Amino acid sequence: MVSHSELRKLFCSADAVCFDVDSTVIREEGIDELAKICGVEDAVSEMTRRAMGGAVPFKAALTERLALIQPSREQVQRLIAEHPPHLTPGIRELVSRLQERNVQVFLISGGFRSIVEHVASKLNIPATNVFANRLKFYFNGEYAGFDETQPTAESGGKGKVIKFLKEKFHFKKIVMIGDGATDMEACPPADVFIGFGGNVIRQQVKDNAKWYITDFVELLGELEE
DSSP states (O other): OOOHHHHHHHHHTOSEEEEOIIIIIBSSOHHHHHHHHTTOHHHHHHHHHHHHTTSSOHHHHHHHHHHHHOOOHHHHHHHHHHSOOOBOTTHHHHHHHHHHTTOEEEEEEEEEHHHHHHHHHHTTOOGGGEEEEOEEEOTTSOEEEEOTTSGGGSTTHHHHHHHHHHHHHOOSOEEEEESSHHHHTTTTTSSEEEEEOSSOOOHHHHHHOSSEESOTHHHHHHHHO
16 A cells, blocks of 8 residues: 555656546536537436446447537537636646646546647647547538547546556656546556546545545645645
């Protein structure tokens, strides 16, 4: 068992920190917000809850929800323009503090790249550090599915991204921070997992994470000490 003080040391000496996006970096679940704009909110948020609890394989849940939403390119653009995602308090400061320390910051999301890149730009995270699902559209802008080859499109995908980052950049210590079951599953290969419950508490994660926080101020405090 790794002690809490060892986990804290690992966090402070990490050379890369990966954040989940929905309900972690931002307050909302992007797919639920998209469902709202497309008028199928209730059915989709129930599916999201089941998927996040780990009850349904991720790709199946994503396929099922998108088939119901059928978002067009115009609706995705409208979501970003009219209902931009809200950053979780403290995330801007935490990311900028990590970047000052020359720690690489990545966003790894089961959500959609167009929305996640918008979030990344607000946090000065380069688009090359974003791993997320790509929606596909027909030439007339209608929904045409999603890119099923992206690692983030399936269960275990976040772990695959972290393994890829270790191989590509030779990071020694990677920290994964997130609210959901798919984030916790990414450790290993991540060296440390920090569960985040500042927007929504997922019991399975709270019960099993060795380090669980509800406010990013706690991690900022660790870096200041």
